Each structure stands twice: as structure tokens, then as C-alpha cells.
Amino acid sequence: MSEPLLACEDIVKVFPGVRALDQVGLRLQAGTVHALLGENGAGKSTLIKVLTGVHAPDGGRLRWQGDEVHLRSPLEAGRLGIGVVHQERNVIPGFSVAENITLQQPPARRGLISPAAMIGPARDCLQELGLDLDPRLPVRELSVAQQQLVEIAKALHTDSRVLLLDEPTASLSPGEAERLFEVIRRLTARGTCVVFVSHKLEEVFALCDTVTVLRDGRSVLESAPLSEHTHDDIVSLMVGRAHAATAFTPRTVDASGPAALSLTGIATAAGHEDVSFDVATGEIVGLYGLVGAGRSELVKAVLGLDRVHSGEVRVHGEPASISSPRQALHRYGIGYLTENRKEEGVFLDQPITRNIAVTVWRKLAGALGQVSSKREQAVAQDLVDRLGIRLARLGQNAGELSGGNQQKVSLAKWLATDTRLLIVDEPTVGVDVRTKHAFHELLWELARDGMPIVLISSDLGEMVTLADRVVVMAGHRVRGQVANDHDYERMSQRIIRLIHDRPAPEAAVEKGRMTP
Amino acid sequence: MIAIRSRSAGAVPALRRFSRSTAMTLLCVVVIGYLALGVASSGSFFEGPSVRTFLQYLATPILIGLAQMVVLCVGQLNLAVGALGGFTACLMGVLMADAGVPAALAVPAGVLSATLIGLLTGVFIVATQINGFIVTLGTMTILLGAQYRLTGTRTVDGYSSTLRDLGRAAPLNLPLVFLVALVTAVLLAAFLYRATAGRRLLAAGGNPLAARLSGISTDRQTVLAHTLSGLLIGLAALTATASLPGVNRSVGGDWLLPSFAAPIIGGVALTGGSVAVLGTVLAAFVMRLIDAARAEFSLDPSWVNFLIGLVMLGTVVGGRLHQGHLERAGKNRRTPTAPTGGGTAPAADSLLAGTGGAQ
Known part of the structure; x- marks a missing residue:
């Protein structure tokens, strides 16, 4: 040559x-x-x-x-x-x-x-x-x-x-x-x-x-x-074939009641058209797609950060019109764990306590609006223990923690309030394997306790490990949904085929809307 | 054939662009305001001496507005505009009155030291990577001290009569200092819109990452912007020294806020990447008009501040609304291949900045 x-x-x-x-x-x-x-x-x-x-x-x-x-x-x-x-x-x-x-x-x-x-x-x-x-x-x-x-x-x-x-x-x-x-x-x-x-x-x-x-x-x-x-x-x-789906304690999805979150025919200013899917109580729904497929943009529009032109959002069966993430949190109990934790999720130069308690200040505040640091610490300590956040002391700045632990702090913030629906965007980007595993376990356990979770991830392995159902998006549209059988090879083939619009013959792939 | 078509095709959007720009609005405000003042003063405002005084004290506001604008266009700001101007004016005054240096030497020395201080500020910001706000806050305080050191509590007025005569000279009833400011504005506009160095300055302000990837050093642009700012402040100090009866420690004390107000009213974005030389000059006109109205009708000085603040907020809010309107219009035409043509409205702050070839 x-x-x-x-x-x-x-x-x-x-x-x-x-x-x-x-x-x-x-x-x-x-x-x-x-x-x-x-x-x-x-x-x-x-x-x-x-x-x-x-x-x-x-x-x-x-x-x-x-x-x-x-x-x-x-x-x-x-x-x-x-x-x-x-x-x-x-x-x-x-x-x-x-x-x-x-x-x-x-x-x-x-x-x-x-x-x-x-x-x-x-x-x-x-x-x-x-x-x-x-x-x-x-x-x-x-x-x-x-x-x-x-x-x-x-x-x-x-x-x-x-x-x-x-x-x-x-x-x-x-x-x-x-x-x-x-x-x-x-x-x-x-x-x-x-x-x-x-x-x-x-x-x-x-x-x-x-x-x-x-x-x-x-x-x-x-x-x-x-x-x-x-x-x-x-x-x-x-x-790669190295990814082996990790086995967790099985959990069941409670599909009896109304869906925790239900989107019907959503069209947004960002260019989404006819996006529909449901998330049931205790279910992890994965949103998979390539960079630019419009997954984060969809969530941001639903949370009121961009305009939703048409379609219906229902939260726990009630029609919801959400105008800001603040309203989403306080009125509908939707917590959003952002993709960009360095810039949007964590106050890097603030102590961990404050980072966790920020969402519950209103609840902790006394008559004059003052927040007792003792109560703040109690809330934070409880979550630090529950999530296994590794830190030297609560007063440490969040910026001093490792990426995985920062992500956990960011999650703790949402768990501190009584979040009834969690949206997690690229939770394990730039996180080492062990923390990643711990984080997966954490999300899994949350879902087992009945928390509905929307998981946005570009990591197919993560999808196959965690999700009950994978909604595949491309070009701001839902290309199809795949029920997860936790078999990495089969799942990755189906999902990638959906993205490239080459439907596989298997019957498990259903185009369009599918309810659990 | 193609050239002819494209020429006429380029001129019409350029005109339409201008008609919707901030500068056009400001031009209307200036003309209407001036006429109204003239009528209200039963014509005395149109007479020679009034016009001359009006323009005489317009030179410094224009220059300090431009000095702030060049720094804003790379996304920086300069808090030391007033302090550097006051220091330079006093330096020139003291050199001439106390040290007996002839004006022909003292003036270039003053302008040069202002430029040099600007250069040092820029180099310091780039070398230490400290935020320009903090650095210029520091240099401002240092220069205020230096100005006090030079003059103390006295007023220096025993300097060159030639300089004063030039400061008061007004060929064709147009004060020389005003002409200096105008010529400077024109040269600056030519530099920013046509010179390679000027375009690099704007590129670095508009998208620092893209500029770096295109081989433009953003650090050098920061230094250049502060140096230019120093030079313009030096010229502002020169016009002030020439027009004022004397210089003391209060010169420059009230420059800083107008230096921000002029470019902001003129349509310059604080985020960098846009300049509006004409807009800044016209905004200085508007502010001067308000001041003149106060003098004419002996209004309470607090009115001046009140009105300038109102005008500033008004233009910025107007620009924001216009921008939002544009964005919505832009999102509606998402069809990728259709050429946008000339029918689309320009952003409010883009006066001439975006169209190197349109003026």
C-alpha cells in the first residue's frame, strides 16, 4: 500500500x-x-x-x-x-x-x-x-x-x-x-x-x-x-459483545391504575411530531435515539421549557399543562435529572447539604423563611445514607466529589421532595463502571418501590439493563417501541434496525403506540 | 448579468434592514427631539451659539461610548473608562501647566499613555485569565488614586492657550472637537467593518470557539480591544481638556455610566460579537438632547437620569421583543432548502454589523 x-x-x-x-x-x-x-x-x-x-x-x-x-x-x-x-x-x-x-x-x-x-x-x-x-x-x-x-x-x-x-x-x-x-x-x-x-x-x-x-x-x-x-x-x-445485562431482583410493573405519565400526539416548537407513549407506575421506560434525535428536547418541552404546540400530557390520569420545571416539581411531582449536571444539575461550589435541600427549602423553612441548618442536614444525611454517596463530610462542596457521586447528589435533590415521577437524562455519561453499576441498582430499586422513571440514555447497554420498554426516537419522532427482554444482542439489533428504519421480522417489534 | 442582479438584490434588503434597525429609530428620535426642542424654545435652539454648545459637549460622550463599545464587542467590559479619561486629562493638564511641556508634546504623550494603559490592562486580563470586570475595577481604583495624586484638590487651568483655542474653534459653526469625534467614529467604523483586524475582533466576540478553530487568537483580540479602548479614552480626554475651563479630580467622574448607556441604547449586545458605531453615536446624541432640554427649561437634574434610564430600558426591551418575534418567525420557516431572500427582518442589534458588504 x-x-x-x-x-x-x-x-x-x-x-x-x-x-x-x-x-x-x-x-x-x-x-x-x-x-x-x-x-x-x-x-x-x-x-x-x-x-x-x-x-x-x-x-x-x-x-x-x-x-x-x-x-x-x-x-x-x-x-x-x-x-x-x-x-x-x-x-x-x-x-x-x-x-x-x-x-x-x-x-x-x-x-x-x-x-x-x-x-x-x-x-x-x-x-x-x-x-x-x-x-x-x-x-x-x-x-x-x-x-x-x-x-x-x-x-x-x-x-x-x-x-x-x-x-x-x-x-x-x-x-x-x-x-x-x-x-x-x-x-x-x-x-x-x-x-x-x-x-x-x-x-x-x-x-x-x-x-x-x-x-x-x-x-x-x-x-x-x-x-x-x-x-x-x-x-x-x-x-461490542462484552456487555452482559446484569440481573437484578425482578420487579413488576403496576399497569392497573392510570399511567403515571401519558403523552398523546405531542408536537413541539422544537420540531417533534406525533409523539405518544405511556409510563406506568413502577415502570422504567427508556428513550433511545442517536444524538440529535430530540429526546432531551422532548422532555424539556413537556416540562415547559419549550412550547408544546398540540397533543395532551396526562400526569397520573389528570390532564396537565406544565409551564415551568418549578411547576412540574411542586404541582405534579416530576423531578428532572439533567444531562448536563456540571452546568444545570449541581451547584458545584456549594456544600452538599445545600445542594440536596434546595428543593425542600419551602418545606423546611420556618415562619420567617429561615432554613434551619440542622433540619437541612438531617434531610441530606438521610439521602446520603440511602444513596450511598461517598463523601468526607456534608459541608464539602459538591464540586469536590467524583462525577458519579455528583450525579447521586443531583438525584438526591429530587428524592428529597416527594417526587412521583423521575426523568433521568444520560445519568452515567463519564462515570466509571462501578459507580455506573451502583447507579443502575439505585434506579432499579426506586422503580421496584413504585417510582415511574423515564430514562434517556445513549448507552444501549444501560437501556437493556434497566428499561422495561424502549421507545426509539429518530428525527424528533417515535420510530417504535421495543419490549425489553434483557438480551443485549437481540435488543441492540432491533433498536438499531428501528433507528435505521429497517424493521426486523420479529413479532416483538411494534411500530407506533404500544401500551404495557 | 449576475453581478447586476445581485447588486440590486443586495441593496434593497440592506435598505430594508436599515429601516428596521435601532439606528433608524434613534435617528428619528434625534430629529424629532431636536425639532421639538427648537420649537419649544421658540427657535433659539436652532441658532448658531446653541448649536455650537450642543455639539461642543457631544464630543466626549461619543468617544467614551465608542471606547466602551469596542470592549463590549469582544464580550468584555471596561469599568475604568472614566478613571482612565480623568487621569489622562489631568496628566496632560499637569504636563503643560506644571512641567511646561508644550501642547504638541503633552497631548500625544497623554493619548499614548492612555493607549498603553489599555494595552497593559488587556495583557493582564489575558495573562492571568481573571475576569475583565475585576481587572478593570482594579485599574479604575488605581487610576482614580493617580488622578488625585496629580491634581489634589486644585483645578489645573494654566495650560496652553493654543489647545483651548483649538478646543473652542468652530469652522462653519461645527466645533473642532465634535469633528474629531466624528472622524474617529468613521475611522473606527471603517476598521471594524472593513479591516481584517477589525473583522477578527468581531469574529472572536461573535463565537470564540469558531474563531479559534479558524485560526483567530481570541487572546490577541481581547488585548486589541482594550488597547483600542485606551486610545479612544485618550482622545476623549483630549477633547475634554480642550473644551473644559480646567481639569481637576472630578473630570471623568460621570463618564462610566453614559459609556455603557450609549452602546446599549445603540443596539450593542453585552454578550459580544455585535457593534453599532452609528447607533452608539446617535445614542450619545439622544442623551445629549435630554441634557440640553434640562438646561433649556431648567429642569431638575434628576429628570435627566430618570429619562436616560427609561430610554435605555425601553430600547433594550424593544430589542428583546423584536428578537423574540424574529426567533418565532425563524422557527416557522424551517424548510431547509428555500433561500431566505431579503424579506426577513434583521435582528435589532445587527446594524451593519452582519453585513460587511451591505453598506
Whole structure:
């Protein structure tokens, strides 16, 4: 094989508490499309950031056409010929389309940019993508899909030898995606190497020549020809077979009374349409989908953080119209454990006591509104014992705890009030295996005591371990529901098929609404 | 063919954009307010001396508004606007009156030291990663002390008569200091809208992550913004020294809040990434009008503060409502491939900021 354009050897990247990349290898050949696959959190985006000089690797080497290189900044990577479209939005909202496209090398003479001179090249890049858009429009006025295309146009403008596309089709329509694939084929014909990251396996198989699969920060398949592998091979490699569903004490779902939470035909401002499902008392319902499927957005809309256009929400049988999370908590007893605990869930520089008692201050408060610290501590101590939170003392700041224990504090906060329905969003991201297990046990026990739980998770293993039923979402819609039989392989196949809209013949999969 | 079509296609939205912008509203307020004042004063407000005084004391508010604006546009703020201005004015006064330095040397020295202090502030913020609020709070206090050290309780007035003459000069009834402020605003606008360095400044303010990924150092932009701010404050101190009868420890004491009010009324977002040079200049006009009305009708000074506060809240609330309206409009047109065309309203705070080519 010829000398690869860009090669990674044993790349290691460590973030506090996580080994995001562990001896990853990658060889990119000129004129090929290379698929980079893996589940959420497998390390794809981190690898891309290492390749483009955003993160410096903690170990291993990068070779550019055989010579070792050290990329210290995105600019250096760009000069070398590595272009990228990151997963995050990377446009300057106040700038025009043309200026965003030419941002890296704006046409300028003697320090003065020429707005007229950037129109032409920008229009060329847009036309290559088949996008009829006025280059003078400010980017903030564009739709999300258009902004995404502008970012791709920006990458085209840099004329890269290696072009990394991180989930470029996440917000594109099939037609737009097809245009993008044509562009990618044209680029590879010119000798560019395109690295394509996508969750959509159909796209990958239609487009890519070689494939690298990451799992838990390791490359389980490295730069292999894609034609030698089937869909199912790749899925198995991505999810791994190591996950064994843990057995807990069996519990029963009480479906006799009205559903604890019942959504019927929900449509929201965020773009959800016709979302319906029920959660019974003592049931754990999993919401599974890829990043961007609209799971957290759905929950946020139901809790009043975004607008629900139509449809009905019933809590314990009563029609509910929830206007704020505060109302959800006090009136309907719905606790929401957020995905983003660092920013939304825990007050990092406040003592643990205060973090737990914040939801019950109203109950603890005396006549003048003062909160006795003794009563606060009693509440906190009780929950710390129940949840097994490991801490030095109650007065410690929550920020000093490990990620798993922070998550438990965040949960304790909801348990302190009499929560009658718990919504848990990505509870174990960035948490080590042992804490994860303890947390699973905790949720399981809560459900056994009758707590209805909605579990949002991108971790299939977690879904299979905990959920009674998995509601599969994609593109802001419910694709179907799968009753969990706790068999990891069968479940993962069914769920992934639902996401990719390739219904399996098994009878257990029912499309649309299903009541327990 | 394409060029012609796109040219006319670009001009119309640009005009429509302007007609809905904050600057347009402010322009109307200025014109109507000025006419109303003129009529209410039975014409005396239209006469030469009145116009001259009005413009004379407009120069400093414009410059300090711009000085705050350049820092706001990278998402920082500068609490030391007044203190640095007062210190620089006193430095120039003391150099000329006490040390006998000729104005031709003292003035550049003053402006230069203001710029240098701005530069140091920026470097300090970047090097220590301490929040700009805290750093400029510190420099403000230090500079207030330095200003007191320079002048004590006296008023320094024995300085260059040439400078005073220039400060009072008004060719064509337009005060020279006002022209200095206007020319500065035009140069600043050209820098921010057309110069590569200016665009980098705005890019870093608009989306720091995207700017970094495009090879723009956000640290350098922070330093540049504070340096520019220092330079503009130096110029504001120059216009103040030239127009005032003397400088003392109270110069600059009432600059800080107007320096925030002008850009905020003008439509600049505190979060960074947007500038509105014209809006800021017009907002300074509006505030000056309120002040002039007070002088004209001997109103209680508390009215001035009351009105400025009201105008500020009014414009910000108006902008927020407009923004909310836009977002709802934006969500309704989710069709990804349809080009948006020129019919969409611009955000309230985007006067000229977003359209490098439209002006």
C-alpha cells in the first residue's frame, strides 16, 4: 500500500477521569473516503480534534506523508491541508455567509478586507453544494441545515488534502445529503481524503471505502476495507459483545391504575411530531435515539421549557399543562435529572447539604423563611445514607466529589421532595463502571418501590439493563417501541434496525403506540 | 448579468434592514427631539451659539461610548473608562501647566499613555485569565488614586492657550472637537467593518470557539480591544481638556455610566460579537438632547437620569421583543432548502454589523 497521507499511531488522549483515546491508530489514503464509526462517546470527536490541532495528544505520533508532525493549533492543521467540519456549530452568527466561508483566509489587500471579493469564491463553494443562497445574508438568519451547509462550504474553501466531516448530515435532508455525497466523490476523485463520521450506516456503506471503528476510546477495527464487512458486523463491532445485562431482583410493573405519565400526539416548537407513549407506575421506560434525535428536547418541552404546540400530557390520569420545571416539581411531582449536571444539575461550589435541600427549602423553612441548618442536614444525611454517596463530610462542596457521586447528589435533590415521577437524562455519561453499576441498582430499586422513571440514555447497554420498554426516537419522532427482554444482542439489533428504519421480522417489534 | 442582479438584490434588503434597525429609530428620535426642542424654545435652539454648545459637549460622550463599545464587542467590559479619561486629562493638564511641556508634546504623550494603559490592562486580563470586570475595577481604583495624586484638590487651568483655542474653534459653526469625534467614529467604523483586524475582533466576540478553530487568537483580540479602548479614552480626554475651563479630580467622574448607556441604547449586545458605531453615536446624541432640554427649561437634574434610564430600558426591551418575534418567525420557516431572500427582518442589534458588504 502506498504511503498514507495522514497517519495516527497509538494516539492517547486523557481527560480528567476519562481515557478518551487509548492507542488509536488510523491511516488515511489519498483519494478515499474513510468512515470513522463508533457509538456515542466512543472518542470519534476527540480523535478529530486531535487530528486538527484542537487537542494535543498525550501520547502517540501523527505522520503527514510519512513525516512526524506536531499540530499546535487549528491554523497549523489548516496550513498543512487538514480541513474540518466540527459537530458543534462553528459559524459567526453576525457575519455574512460569504465572510463565514472565507473566514480562514479572507480576501484582503493591505489589511482591508474586500466584501465584494469574497462573494465570488463563496458563491462557488455554495454552488458546488447546490445551495442557492445569497452570500450577503447574515448567518443568524439561516436555518440550522443551511448553517450546516455553510460550514461545509467553509471547509471546501480551504482546499484541503484531508477533509474531516463530523456528522455532516445530522441536520440535512436526504436531498441535501445526496448533493454532499456528490461533492465528496468529486473531491476524492481529485485525490483528497475525506473522513466521514456518521451514525447513518446506509450513508457509510454507500460512500466509504475504508473504515475505522472506535469503541470506548480504542480502535477495534483499524483502516480496514469496508467491502469486507456487513452491516451487522459493523454494528456488532460498534456495540461490542462484552456487555452482559446484569440481573437484578425482578420487579413488576403496576399497569392497573392510570399511567403515571401519558403523552398523546405531542408536537413541539422544537420540531417533534406525533409523539405518544405511556409510563406506568413502577415502570422504567427508556428513550433511545442517536444524538440529535430530540429526546432531551422532548422532555424539556413537556416540562415547559419549550412550547408544546398540540397533543395532551396526562400526569397520573389528570390532564396537565406544565409551564415551568418549578411547576412540574411542586404541582405534579416530576423531578428532572439533567444531562448536563456540571452546568444545570449541581451547584458545584456549594456544600452538599445545600445542594440536596434546595428543593425542600419551602418545606423546611420556618415562619420567617429561615432554613434551619440542622433540619437541612438531617434531610441530606438521610439521602446520603440511602444513596450511598461517598463523601468526607456534608459541608464539602459538591464540586469536590467524583462525577458519579455528583450525579447521586443531583438525584438526591429530587428524592428529597416527594417526587412521583423521575426523568433521568444520560445519568452515567463519564462515570466509571462501578459507580455506573451502583447507579443502575439505585434506579432499579426506586422503580421496584413504585417510582415511574423515564430514562434517556445513549448507552444501549444501560437501556437493556434497566428499561422495561424502549421507545426509539429518530428525527424528533417515535420510530417504535421495543419490549425489553434483557438480551443485549437481540435488543441492540432491533433498536438499531428501528433507528435505521429497517424493521426486523420479529413479532416483538411494534411500530407506533404500544401500551404495557 | 449576475453581478447586476445581485447588486440590486443586495441593496434593497440592506435598505430594508436599515429601516428596521435601532439606528433608524434613534435617528428619528434625534430629529424629532431636536425639532421639538427648537420649537419649544421658540427657535433659539436652532441658532448658531446653541448649536455650537450642543455639539461642543457631544464630543466626549461619543468617544467614551465608542471606547466602551469596542470592549463590549469582544464580550468584555471596561469599568475604568472614566478613571482612565480623568487621569489622562489631568496628566496632560499637569504636563503643560506644571512641567511646561508644550501642547504638541503633552497631548500625544497623554493619548499614548492612555493607549498603553489599555494595552497593559488587556495583557493582564489575558495573562492571568481573571475576569475583565475585576481587572478593570482594579485599574479604575488605581487610576482614580493617580488622578488625585496629580491634581489634589486644585483645578489645573494654566495650560496652553493654543489647545483651548483649538478646543473652542468652530469652522462653519461645527466645533473642532465634535469633528474629531466624528472622524474617529468613521475611522473606527471603517476598521471594524472593513479591516481584517477589525473583522477578527468581531469574529472572536461573535463565537470564540469558531474563531479559534479558524485560526483567530481570541487572546490577541481581547488585548486589541482594550488597547483600542485606551486610545479612544485618550482622545476623549483630549477633547475634554480642550473644551473644559480646567481639569481637576472630578473630570471623568460621570463618564462610566453614559459609556455603557450609549452602546446599549445603540443596539450593542453585552454578550459580544455585535457593534453599532452609528447607533452608539446617535445614542450619545439622544442623551445629549435630554441634557440640553434640562438646561433649556431648567429642569431638575434628576429628570435627566430618570429619562436616560427609561430610554435605555425601553430600547433594550424593544430589542428583546423584536428578537423574540424574529426567533418565532425563524422557527416557522424551517424548510431547509428555500433561500431566505431579503424579506426577513434583521435582528435589532445587527446594524451593519452582519453585513460587511451591505453598506
